[in-house]
Amino acid sequence: MPHTTKQFRERLADVQLGDALPFYSRLSEEQRFAYKLLAPALAMMCLIHLLPIVWGTLISFMGVDSSYVQEWYRAPFVGVENYSYVLDPRTVVGGRFWFAIRQTVIFAVGSLVVTYVLGLTAALILNQKFTGRFVARTLLLLPWVAPVVVTLLIWRMMFQQQSGIINHVLLSIGLINEPIYWLIGDNTIWTLVLTHSWTQFPLVMIMLYAGLQGIPDQLYEAASIDGAGRWEKFRYITFPQLKPVSAVVVLLVMLWTMINFTAPFVLLGAQPPQAGQVGILYIYEFAFSNYQFGRGAAMSVVLFLIAMTMAMIYYKYLFDDDFAEGDR
């Protein structure tokens, strides 16, 4: 009687859990089932997300360095010393960390502007009716679909100072007089912005494109009757109607760029120049080159807080904006 046995076991499990957690016994059968479905996901997330974050925050207050890597729990508590060390711009590490934070902000804001302009342009074009539209959409998505490690290496090859095709083309059409160093020196951060934007703009494009498709045609028809031109329609209908999608896009691109490791790590190669060391890459190099885990964790927490603060300011700004304009 496998069926009854199973039912019995289920009931038994429910009874036991119900006794242990009064909360659980009050749930309906449907809600219990939902929790059971979610249980594996929740357990894993606690283990890999929640626990390490608490733990990481904990070791940011401890002097975990190379001598304590094996037995981190024996490391002494040092209070906020790690934070005051990495945030002090007068020390070498602190100075470089602040510089890395600055580069991170440039990287995030620059990538946001470039991906948004490219993505919106592409989305607006794809929203028109023309033959080959579907093919164009597929082709424009390819930079995002191709493995990003591969595409970053292609750009690294194209940006080579001596043999790279980009310098060659720029030289031959006369835009520059001598080969430029793209992957070293002050240009590095802009190279990073451009390359990262190339890999990300299709995502922005497809999100804005979906948003465009959701704008009711009647709005445009009404505007045509009122004699609105292309620009007026874009300014007073398309752009405001895209606002909710744009808000999500801006938030995601900003946050994802600030915590992006792959782009600088692969594009800048084994010896990343200082100018290209955005926050997370600098933390990585610093923490793992000499096992400075305590200080590295402190920097990670700072980076996390900066990203979160920017996201919250942005959200508040959005909210106030909506409020002032009286949108719903």
Next chain:
Amino acid sequence: MIPEELRLTPAAKDGLFDLLSRAVLGCLLLFALFPIYWMVLTSFRTRTEITAADPQLLPFALEEIPAIVRDPALLLEILHYENYITMWGRFPVLDYFINSLIIATTTTAFALVVGCLGGYAFSKYGFPGKGAVGGALLATQMIPGILILLPMYLLFLWVQTTLEIPMIDTYHGIIFVYTTFTVPVAIWMLRGFFDTIPDSVEEAARVDGCSRLQALVRVILPMAAPGIAATGMFVFLVAFNEVLFASILASGDVTPFAIGIQSFETQTTAYWGEMMAASTVATAPILLLFVIFQKPIVEGLTEGSVKQ
């Protein structure tokens, strides 16, 4: 003001606008596709051609085209496929590929199982704490990986020394990490696909005598197959491209492609030809799969962000 006779008629304006937008589209396509073209072209070039002072944008001169049309065998002389042969010997590319396949497919399988269960719970049932769990799922996407990597490394070291279970540089270690990272995204995407299946389907299955779980596994999951495939491909790509955790937790015998491919550029020499050949081999099937599955993938990605 512009004199009357020089003003464009509405039709001419439309034509000009169309022309302009086609031109912009052309530029965008060139920008989007040139690097991919350049990868394939470089993979078919010799070292001398790659490092030449005047690199050619086309694989052959335009004057050669009639000759090639007459005798396609000429292409074999122009395009050098040697990189595709030498790369296997010069670098352990095959190992990289196998490692990546093992890691990414296992991750995908686990993430889909956990994600289907969780995504279904999110789509069809209300339960206390739903908003909080959903928020937590999204919040996981905003944590810098390095904040998790540092304690994770210490944890793996501790498990290795104290419990004597190898963790660093093992398949199970990295697969475990990747599965957890991809589960939130998988739940989020799959929830969108389950939303499109009417609630009445589960009810009907239950009337026919299925338990809730049986209804999910036997009736709902087959209906959601395209969405599951799209989510699976997305998870696969995330696992395939990950470098932060892989560079610390998966070296040695389990080095995946994403880390291994970077060793084609050494301190002294860059083997661009071989690197691009290996890259082409990795990219081609992924692009092909995308072209086949793009509809559900694109829908799954835009769903959550736009409907919000």
